[in-house]
Amino acid sequence: MKKKLLLVAVILMVTGIASAQKDDFAEKLFANYSTFKEEAITKRRIKHDNILSLLEDLKSEKNIQIQKVGESIEGRSLHLVSLGEGDTDVFLWSQMHGDESTATMAIFDILNFFNSDDYKAEKEEMLQNSRIHFLPMLNPDGAEEFTRRNALGIDVNRDALRLQSPEAKTLKRIRDSLDADFGFNLHDQSKYYNAERTEKPATISFLAPAYNYEKEINEVRGNAMKVIVRMNEVLQQFAPGQVGRYNDDFEPRAFGDNIQKWGTSTILIESGGYPGDPEKQEIRKLNFVSILSALKAIATEDYKTEEISDYENIPNNDRMLFDLKLLGLSYDLNGQSYVLDLGVNLSENDLEDNSEFYYSGRIVDQGDLSTSYGYKQIDASGMHLELGKVFPNKINSEKELQEIDAGKILEEGYAYVRVDTSLLDKKFSDSPLNLVSEDFEVNKNLQPGKDANFFLYENGEVEYAVINGFLVDPKKAESEIKNTLIYK
Structure with a gap:
């Protein structure tokens, strides 16, 4: 009996040493x-x-x-x-x-x-x-x-x-x-x-x-x-x-x-x-x-x-992950209020020699998304969604664009700004606001496949902005939004 117990102890000791060596190698690497x-x-x-x-x-x-x-x-x-x-x-x-x-x-x-x-x-x-x-x-x-x-x-x-x-x-x-x-x-x-x-x-x-x-x-x-x-x-x-x-x-x-x-x-x-x-x-x-x-x-x-x-x-x-998942927000359509979850993904778009890229954010699903998850997930219960608006003042130069208070504009629910055609020659913008042409029209409805540019309001004020798919505090938008889009 003692010999059997000794044998078991030796086996356990050897197994433990091998396991420790295995873990130690990986940990050091x-x-x-x-x-x-x-x-x-x-x-x-x-x-x-x-x-x-x-x-x-x-x-x-x-x-x-x-x-x-x-x-x-x-x-x-x-x-x-x-x-x-x-x-x-x-x-x-x-x-x-x-x-x-x-x-x-x-x-x-x-x-x-x-x-x-x-x-x-x-x-x-x-x-x-x-x-x-x-x-x-x-x-x-x-x-x-x-x-x-x-x-x-x-x-x-x-x-x-x-x-x-x-x-x-x-x-x-x-x-x-x-x-x-x-x-x-x-x-x-x-x-x-x-x-x-x-x-x-x-x-x-x-x-x-x-x-x-x-x-x-x-x-x-x-x-x-x-x-x-x-x-x-x-x-x-x-x-x-x-x-x-x-x-x-x-x-x-x-x-x-x-x-x-x-x-x-x-x-x-x-x-x-x-x-x-x-x-x-x-x-x-x-x-x-x-x-x-x-x-x-x-x-x-x-x-x-x-x-x-x-x-x-x-x-x-x-395959149940989104870049951003918003839970339980309210959304008005034709005089009726609905509760929705939203799933938003950020797609990569190639630039020139394909060494670099820019992001475009899209709503990819909405409704009951309780079986899905998000890299970033926000409980939006009690928050009301409104689509982004176009800022009424036109921007005529790069200098004007750099001087505007983007955070304040976002806090007022504006996701787009009309700019001179000279500012529309690129594929994306480094501004925290989307740049649009004179005849640009905002999406009227919230639908999968559409660009993700909207605001979450709580107690009548903007709590979050979602600009080109990036969820941000409007005050921190300039550092947190990787890029916005240009609509010609």
């Missing part, structure tokens, strides 16, 4: 992330030239091998970056969709980690047991335009069977030549996904793709699930409740599903939204920590101790 962050990339709208210069810098590193493995339709080069000497091949590819760059940024942070003098023991273990391969920015033509599809106008992730695009051919050839044991399919998803039935955004969502319509689980897919369980455990330390699980319906044209079928344990990672993180720098950090933790678990085979059943416990992805 998170705490020391700034040491490894690639400072040449600070925004998610990156282009092929941005990564070419970084790859050029890496060529001098003796432990890293870089080879050109293909070209895009428009002739931009595709590169494979490899390191390590172990028997387990791990293949990570990013930006199959040109506007999904979060993991591309994280890949260069991870490469900085391996080039550093820190974590020598952990890196030695990882690189002796694994050979790790990165193919960053698989769709550079799409990245150039910051668009999902490639130059042919197809979704590369639906070209796994026909292999019409050179990008798809390259991905298939590299997967086959490596015969990789593990694959990481790195994507971005909409920021409006949430972890099912919670207000938490699905900041990171995972999927071990199905390899057939029956969604069977063999050893290959099961190993992917176990790695995901480990990554979820790590992320719960830093973004609790903000992990989702992507729908696993089989898609016979998709690369993830087919790569799983071809024998590579495939982990899909989707980077969603995080409050106050429009450039996804915090999500980039979470990618860095969770992917490195997964690479370590694969190298040590620690993932094998995880339970597949825990994969099923990760909440499903849902």
